[in-house]
Amino acid sequence: MAEIIRQHQTSRMSRIVMHGQTVYLCGQVGTRGDSITGQTEEMLAKVDSLLEEAGTDRHHILQAIVWLSDMADFDAMNAVWDAWVPEGHAPARACGEAKLASAELKVEVIVTAALPS
Known part of the structure; x- marks a missing residue:
């Protein structure tokens, strides 16, 4: 079984x-x-x-889950996202609206990526 390596660990995450x-x-x-x-x-x-x-990069992102505090920001967030994602390397992605940890936060992303071979 593969080892689990945790970096920048606190008691919470x-x-x-x-x-x-x-x-x-x-x-x-x-x-x-x-x-936004x-x-x-x-x-x-x-x-x-x-x-x-x-040891990886955005070319190896497998999945991204994006949370917006207000879906009205969807187009503005996507303008930045689309410029950032390398052409031909778009990950599987979901985007939804959620109440984030602070009222001042507008967007959060959770990323899963592969290590290069």
């Missing part, structure tokens, strides 16, 4: 969990109070950083 050839990231958000565009850009920059630390 790990920011990165690796099992076999799969990388799981905890939910990522941007700066509270920023615009700013929060999405920062959130995706954090994803890039964590994926790099784990």
Whole structure:
């Protein structure tokens, strides 16, 4: 059985969990109070950083789950998302509306990626 590696662990969660050839990231958000565009850009920059630390990148994302505090922000979030996702490497993705941890948060993403062979 493959070892489970947990990085940046607290009593509540790990920011990165690796099992076999799969990388799981905890939910990522941007700066509270920023615009949806700013929060999405920062959130995706954090994803890039964590994926790099784990030994992979956005070309290897398998799945993304996006939560918006208001679906009215869907188009603005997608404008940033579409520019960020490498052409030909779009992951399986779901997007829904949810009450996030803080009223100032507009978007959160949960990412699962593969390690390169």
